[in-house]
Amino acid sequence: MNTLSYGLLSFLSRSSCSGYDLMLQIQPFWPAKHSQIYPLLAQLEKDEYVQYEHISQSDKPDKKVYSLTDKGIEALREWLSEPASDPVMRDDLYLKVFCMSLVDSNTARNLFINRLQHYQQKKLKFDNKLPQLQCMTGLPPDEIPSFDSPFFGAYLLLQKAISVNDANIKWCEWALEQIASPAAEKRDSVE
Template sequence: MNTLGYAILSALDRKPCSGYQLVDYLEVLWPAKHSQIYPLLTKMEQKGLLVYKYVEQIGRPGKKVFSITDTGKETLDKWVVESPTDPIIRDEFLIKMYSVWLTDEDNAKKLVQDRISILEQKVTSREKKIVKMEKEQESKGLDNVSKDFGRYILYSRRNLLDKEEISWCNWVLNLVKKKTSETFDRPSFHLSEK
């Protein structure tokens, strides 16, 4: 099974959900599209790793709500203790930055400003979810045995990374404005509190 399959099992181990909900839940774990998730759900169901319950909806088509099976939990338990492989980063924006010398200053700035805008929207949305998680955990106490702990720390991690990327993008914008005739100061990044 591929890593997306384990990400799906991890999400379903927290709570049953539809394929549509999985896309949202997996955003900080292993971003995937509906076209990737639905065929994999079918294969995983055929292997006995998950089951689904068909739920009728008023005014909308029915949906399948998936749950992890005992076999799925056993598979996930075995996998979670294995050493992970090296991360793979595939980001079209980074390729464009690598080739940014091929465009003019205005287009370069637009690429970076668009990225900043997207990241800021994600950070804002994610921070609302983080605050909600923190409020929910105030009464329960957040610890590493809570099913919500992993989700909380990954949302927080993603926000820190996105904030640092916004800092990097602003540094790049300054470089683009200075042009190549001046000396450049390398960015100094730091982890900040949210």
């Protein structure tokens, strides 16, 4: 049982769904291709952590809807009682920053401009999701779902994503201020 397997069980603990749905839902939290997920689901089914039902659909191809077994729930409980592993972040922008001085400041700036756009697009997504999630909770606006709410986890993670993303946006903007463009340099020296 690897981390992704537990992740699939975790998402199934919220609601039963197909491998395809799991693939789409888990992306923001643990990137994985369908080619990784389908074999793991088959193994989880074989080991009786999950079971599936064949669902016929008229508007779409048929699907297998997976749900947790008692064994699956118990596995999640044990997993939750262990501390989380250290998060792993791999960002080639970090690596590029270390040799940035090999190129002109415009080329260097482009790295940050592109990344800033990436973070801004993420911000747009989050700004959509927050009221959407608030709506689903059925709570009055600005009220936080409680630990028992099925939306508590999603709310916690959205808040984290927002605050980290905002910090990253500020960092990109600050970095761009530090890397004056040649045009700005020229303008500055004229003044």
